Amino acid sequence: MSxxxxxxxxxxxKELPAELPPARPPAADVPSSDTPAGDVPxxxxxxxxxxxxxxxxxxxxxxxxxxxxxxxxxxxxxGLGFGLAVQVASNSESDGALRGARQEDxxxxxxxxxxxxxxxxxxxxxxxxxxxxxxxSSDQAEEARRQTLEKERQLGILAGTVAAQGPGITVTIEDxxxxxxxxxxxxxxxxxRAAGAEAIQVNGVRVVAGTYLTDSDKSVSVDGxxxxxxxxFQVIGKxxxxxxxxxxxxxxxQTLEKExxxVTVEQSSKIxxxxxxAAERPDYARSSSQ
Numbered sequence: 190m191s192x193x194x195x196x197x198x199x200x201x202x203k204e205l206p207a208e209l210p211p212a213r214p215p216a217a218d219v220p221s222s223d224t225p226a227g228d229v230p231x232x233x234x235x236x237x238x239x240x241x242x243x244x245x246x247x248x249x250x251x252x253x254x255x256x257x258x259x260x261x262x263x264x265x266x267x268g269l270g271f272g273l274a275v276q277v278a279s280n281s282e283s284d285g286a287l288r289g290a291r292q293e294d295x296x297x298x299x300x301x302x303x304x305x306x307x308x309x310x311x312x313x314x315x316x317x318x319x320x321x322x323x324x325x326s327s328d329q330a331e332e333a334r335r336q337t338l339e340k341e342r343q344l345g346i347l348a349g350t351v352a353a354q355g356p357g358i359t360v361t362i363e364d365x366x367x368x369x370x371x372x373x374x375x376x377x378x379x380x381x382r383a384a385g386a387e388a389i390q391v392n393g394v395r396v397v398a399g400t401y402l403t404d405s406d407k408s409v410s411v412d413g414x415x416x417x418x419x420x421x422f423q424v425i426g427k428x429x430x431x432x433x434x435x436x437x438x439x440x441x442x443q444t445l446e447k448e449x450x451x452v453t454v455e456q457s458s459k460i461x462x463x464x465x466x467a468a469e470r471p472d473y474a475r476s477s478s479q
Contacts, residue, residue, distance in 0.1 A: 360377070362450055364419065376441055380435060381431060390464040
């Protein structure tokens with residue numbers, strides 16, 4: 190509406206505001222991609238707190254930068270976790286292997302481990318004693334000669350060229366049915382050796398490292414020497430270890446009894462093993478000192 194002279198009416202003039210409202214201030218400046226995230230000013234950090242993930246990506250605030258220390262810690266934690274996983278898997282496999290074993294087998298395994306551990310400990314103490322004697326002896330040369338002779342005697346016992354005596358057991362196997370075979374007697378020898386037997390003879394034949402047993406016309410031959418029942422083992426060693434080794438469940442005694450053989454085991458404080466083997470000179474091997 191206008192007055193007759195073309196000017197706006199007073200009513201319209203009153204409805205129009207005296208002046209336009211000021212323009213909306215611009216939003217807080219977002220740091221450009223050229224500015225490192227770590228160099229964002231303090232005021233800009235508070236402004237960027239309300240940005241979305243897309244805004245942060247375009248603004249250069251994502252991904253966050255890792256320091257060298259944080260990267261090293263992450264690698265160490267990863268290695269530790271991987272090692273723990275491998276250890277757990279290994280333990281699970283070992284547990285699974287033993288979980289299916291019979292109780293008798295587990296008892297036998299534990300007994301053998303205890304016996305072997307004790308023998309190794311005894312051997313360790315013996316070697317430490319020899320070392321101390323060599324270090325403390327006033328005449329080390331004489332002590333060395335004495336130990337050499339002692340070692341020679343021990344090797345002679347193992348080779349069967351020297352008689353021996355000491356505590357041990359006597360094993361007698363009565364075989365009225367003729368059912369005992371060479372492999373059964375060999376099992377007995379192996380069980381005694383595993384239990385710590387140091388010297389063995391069977392019916393007057395010395396058992397050494399190379400001993401072999403064969404069946405021979407309803408009897409048994411030891412290194413070519415024919416022997417007949419009853420089979421008598423004279424064994425030097427710790428009686429408390431030797432006898433249980435033969436009587437374990439499913440062991441030598443039970444196997445022989447299934448064949449209707451009779452087995453008796455007697456412990457003694459003195460067993461004499463006096464069957465000797467002739468020392469054989471090797472054909473080719475010579476001492477390196479010659």
